Amino acid sequence: MEITFIEARDLPDAWFQCVYNIFDKGREYVIDRGSFKGNRRLEYDFVVVKIRYPETRPLIPDIPPGIGLPPPTDMEYVQEYLEKLCSASSKADNEDYTYGMYLEHQIQEVIRMYREEGFGTNQACMAVCDPQSIYLEDPPCLRQIDTRIYPEERKLHFVVYFRSWDLWAGFPSNLAGIQLLKEYMAEEIGVEPGETIALSKGMHLYEYAWELAKIRLGKS
Template identity: 50%
Template sequence: LMTGEEKEGESYTYGQRICKCDLRYMPDEYKTLTKILIQEKEIWEDRNILVKENNQYFLNQMELMIWTYKNKGHRNNQMILQVGQPSDMVLQDPPCLRHIDTRIQDGKLHFYPYFRSWDLFGGFPANLAAIEMMKQYCAAQIGVENGEIIASSKGLHIYDYVFEIAEAIRGRSMDEFRQMT
């Protein structure tokens, strides 16, 4: 979640979308695009925020969020880590995680992730663990306490292959589950 690495067979990763997203603007353009781009020279020269690879630039949203909270204050409401993109609508398997909104309240960094679809047994635990690790890292870098994750999804679900496991967790035996089907 915290690197821009993409392995063979992956069309995207959440980390890539957060820590290595395509940047339409070149570093020198910030001087002329004054109405739409952040003007702090420090951001445009920081290679942790603006990553250069093969003569192309990528934005590390996580590092920009950290910089912004540290340098612009904790009441900044625009620090949302975007994962979803309009072009995802044509993907066969678009990212389930759409964004992670952030807020510092009472000296604690809180994350508000939204998933369009979420596999309760396959994705939920791993996703929350990774998001928590990222939040802890960001809070430490900013110099605030670690806060809560308040996650939401319009489509939390269980796939067929784990129904029996889910029923066992609920306290039903496998035989009771099989009699229901």
């Protein structure tokens, strides 16, 4: 298993670098189970992305004019994703779960933990899914948001793990929403938002997005 390390300035830079490097570092295979079954994915074995200034605006990628591509996401969708992260009541009738079902109470507990008990802890980690999730047709992709505050910095850092991660549209939407969550939590705790480190053993481009990515990179 090859581990790819990417260090980025901000969220759009992280997305661009991940798209750029996947054509050299990614492994192509046919999907036996999961979204787009029978199609091909191009996927990193394992990727670690360190984003130093994820609070920098804009939070989502901007497609240069003249390329003729629609942007991979927009802030309206990011806000919808943020609601899914934070609120259990955001679950629609046709959905098996929403992230807020797992995270809503954990978010408040992490805020309480840091405010009332201090920053010196490794226990402020928020988990997604339960033992029954493995039986879902589409189990949660986001599995963990771990946190860290160093007393000398007073910044809230996130360490985020995705079991499977659509790079083209999912990555920019997800990390922008997670950044907004981090900023809310940091304000409630009384610290500044810090870095994001994102990890995945399943970050991929679906076959339909290969040509889109090449156009964005100027390789088409």
